[in-house]
Amino acid sequence: AQSVSQHNHHVILSEAASLELGCNYSYGGTVNLFWYVQYPGQHLQLLLKYFSGDPLVKGIKGFEAEFIKSKFSFNLRKPSVQWSDTAEYFCAVISSSNTGKLIFGQGTTLQVKP
Amino acid sequence: GAGVSQSPSNKVTEKGKDVELRCDPISGHTALYWYRQSLGQGLEFLIYFQGNSAPDKSGLPSDRFSAERTGGSVSTLTIQRTQQEDSAVYLCASSSYYGTEQFFGPGTRLTVL
Numbered sequence: 001a002q003s004v005s006q007h008n009h010h011v012i013l014s015e016a017a018s019l020e021l022g023c024n025y026s027y028g029g030t031v032n033l034f035w036y037v038q039y040p041g042q043h044l045q046l047l048l049k050y051f052s053g054d055p056l057v058k059g060i061k062g063f064e065a066e067f068i069k070s071k072f073s074f075n076l077r078k079p080s081v082q083w084s085d086t087a088e089y090f091c092a093v094i095s096s097s098n099t100g101k102l103i104f105g106q107g108t109t110l111q112v113k114p
Numbered sequence: 115g116a117g118v119s120q121s122p123s124n125k126v127t128e129k130g131k132d133v134e135l136r137c138d139p140i141s142g143h144t145a146l147y148w149y150r151q152s153l154g155q156g157l158e159f160l161i162y163f164q165g166n167s168a169p170d171k172s173g174l175p176s177d178r179f180s181a182e183r184t185g186g187s188v189s190t191l192t193i194q195r196t197q198q199e200d201s202a203v204y205l206c207a208s209s210s211y212y213g214t215e216q217f218f219g220p221g222t223r224l225t226v227l
Contacts, residue, residue: 032213043218043221045218046215100213101159101162101173102157
């Protein structure tokens with residue numbers, strides 16, 4: 001079965017630290033990849049997405065992610081986090097065989113200390 | 115420019131009762147999805163509608179769960195004979211077409227006592 005794995009469940013960083021959240025998926029075919037963010041008390045919002053082309057994609061609020069096909073990975077990065085980045089982050093994949101449904105990772109809770 | 119809306123925002127019910135959850139997708143979006151977010155299971159796909167095609171019901175956990183989408187727009191998720199394990203946040207999302215970016219609503223928090 002297709003699955004998405006996020007390596008870190010809970011990450012605590014100080015402001016200005018660099019962030020990298022790992023995401024691996026299991027599917028050998030064509031995939032569309034997403035990172036969603038859920039700020040406290042708010043609904044899920046799209047952070048960035050990869051469909052094709054340049055494997056390094058940039059999203060909102062200074063986030064970026066790199067698709068490495070050979071490693072089945074789509075890691076999220078930010079060079080310098082802010083307190084306002086405190087949220088839960090979800091990696092998700094749509095495979096060409098799934099007709100659009102998102103398969104989510106378990107989520108990573110990021111806590112940024114001021 | 116409304117986003118995806120869901121109602122009610124919170125629902126408390128007694129075990130054994132039926133509940134209906136409503137989703138209004140973004141106007142013009144042909145694809146509509148229901149997901150469930152719970153502590154133990156994370157975010158799980160429930161059901162997907164695309165235009166006039168037969169829905170993908172592969173994620174529905176039991177036959178107590180059903181959903182319909184009327185007129186290609188509003189959708190209702192119905193849970194019959196609710197159980198405590200149905201307690202979760204039920205999320206609706208829509209997209210312009212399957213495989214594209216999904217926009218999520220605020221969710222309905224269901225508590226079954």
